[in-house]
Amino acid sequence: MDAKNTISQMRRGILEFCIVSLLADQEIYTAELISRLKAANLIVTDGTLYPLLNRLQKTELLQYRWEESDSGPPRKYYSLTEAGADYLQALETAWQDITESVHSILRGNNSE
Amino acid sequence: MDAKNTISQMRRGILEFCIVSLLADQEIYTAELISRLKAANLIVTDGTLYPLLNRLQKTELLQYRWEESDSGPPRKYYSLTEAGADYLQALETAWQDITESVHSILRGNNSE
DNA sequence: ACATGCTACCTTGTTATGCAAGGTACTGTG
């Protein structure tokens, strides 16, 4: 239970990074995002994603367009704005910095 | 400001992982932990660390002993308990899983 | 003896995120 907690917490922010990455090259709607993330072992509920997507759209990092579906109500297909593409680059840099920090700590621990 | 926010959020949980890693082989007290983390580009304030260390100690993942200092009040030197060592292993696995998830998303994005 | 500064430990209030649970609305089917 303790480990589970921190392992969830490790995902904070990373989820946003993954979503922005997935939207880099394609328009995706929410349910598809969820199954993409699930395929990468990142289990998320729609109650997590909708607020996140709305927040990113309100800050103009994401945009969407409605598209009708063959099997139900219309869907919001999201994509990156230009600012969103810049943001993705910043997140990629941040991710590299963090992994490097973690690795330097793991390395430092064994050698020192 | 937006990017800064998520980049901070990316560190959630990772900080705990780093601390447990640093304590794997040595006894360290708080100020030393902070400078070790700073050396790895993970800036943290003591207001973040003290609650974290107390929490880990209350859940019996960390233990401490008092040691007097030449230049001021005594210090709490922390180290891992046996449960803490197991916890570290769980965190290492979780970290590997997460980095793999992120990489699979980054890769998948370029190829698909 | 005492004031001052430094170090170390700790607490409180704020903000933000992920999640569970619950709710609304559109679409197709019998």
Add this chain to the structure above:
DNA sequence: CACAGTACCTTGCATAACAAGGTAGCATGT
């Protein structure tokens, strides 16, 4: 026209990092 399925969204909770502020031990200088 009821019903199931899909898609979108909101509310309340728990947790973590942080800023700011507080207490107390120790050394130094007068």
